[in-house]
Amino acid sequence: xxxxxxxxxxxxxxxxxxxxxxxxxxxxxxxxxxxxxxxxxxxxxxxxxxxxxxxxxxxxxxxxxxxxxxxxxxxxxxxxxxxxxxxxxxxxxxxxxxxxxxxxxxxxxxxxxxxxxxxxxxxxxxxxxxxxxxxxxxxxxxxxxxxxxxxxxxxxxxxxxxxxxxxxxxxxxxxxxxxxxx
Numbered sequence: 001x002x003x004x005x006x007x008x009x010x011x012x013x014x015x016x017x018x019x020x021x022x023x024x025x026x027x028x029x030x031x032x033x034x035x036x037x038x039x040x041x042x043x044x045x046x047x048x049x050x051x052x053x054x055x056x057x058x059x060x061x062x063x064x065x066x067x068x069x070x071x072x073x074x075x076x077x078x079x080x081x082x083x084x085x086x087x088x089x090x091x092x093x094x095x096x097x098x099x100x101x102x103x104x105x106x107x108x109x110x111x112x113x114x115x116x117x118x119x120x121x122x123x124x125x126x127x128x129x130x131x132x133x134x135x136x137x138x139x140x141x142x143x144x145x146x147x148x149x150x151x152x153x154x155x156x157x158x159x160x161x162x163x164x165x166x167x168x169x170x171x172x173x174x175x176x177x178x179x180x181x182x
Contacts, residue, residue, distance in 0.1 A: 009060040011051035011069070018044045018072035022079050029083035037083075038141040044076050045134055066119045073130060074106050080137045089140050094156045098133055101163040105170055123173070129166040132159045 021040050028036035051069060055061045081102075085095045105126070112120055122130075136151065136159050143150050 006060070006062055007064050009055070009062055009065060010058070011055040011060050012062060012065045014047040014051040014054070015065060015068035015072045018047050019068070019075055022075050025076070026079050026083060029079075029087060032087070034141050034144040038138065038145055041076075041080070041134070041138050041141060044072075045138065048073060063119070067113075070109065070119075070122065074102065077102055077130070077133060080134075084137065084140070089144065090137075091156055094160060097160050098163050101129075101167045104167060108170065108174060123166065123169055125162070125166045125169050129159075129162040132162050 021044055025037055025040045025044075028034070028040060048069075051065070055065055078099075081095050081099050084090050085092060109120065112118055136155065139151060142148065
């Protein structure tokens with residue numbers, strides 16, 4: 001994969017936009033404006049999808065972007081988990097489990113970056129796990145805004161299962177070749 005030396009690229013701007021949206025998401029959640037919070041999550045999800053597509057299609061993959069994209073993802077997910085925990089919008093056991101998984105992966109990612117100055121790629125299972133979390137949290141916000149059924153317990157168990165399996169995958173990768181992916 002070729003990386004672009006440019007700093008100002010469309011994908012980097014989209015990642016910065018996601019980081020910029022985090023405080024607004026927190027403000028919306030703290031004021032219980034779940035409609036605004038849902039809109040922010042939708043915009044963040046769309047920009048997350050678009051930045052990768054644009055980076056690959058238009059050869060705008062950059063070292064900064066490889067760092068910014070997962071940072072934006074983790075900041076948004078962390079703010080979602082904390083505000084959902086405070087507002088009791090999902091089972092606490094679920095939020096704690098997902099938080100521990102993400103904290104472990106983010107810590108490993110940061111440790112590798114600081115030690116080796118290397119940014120590791122996410123695994124497919126890690127991407128699926130993160131996507132399932134964002135979809136779940138988005139649906140929860142949707143259900144607070146509209147008269148639709150809440151998520152059944154099996155949904156929490158399935159997303160938890162993905163989080164646990166992807167965590168074990170990261171642990172195996174870490175011990176196998178001395179690096180962890182985020």
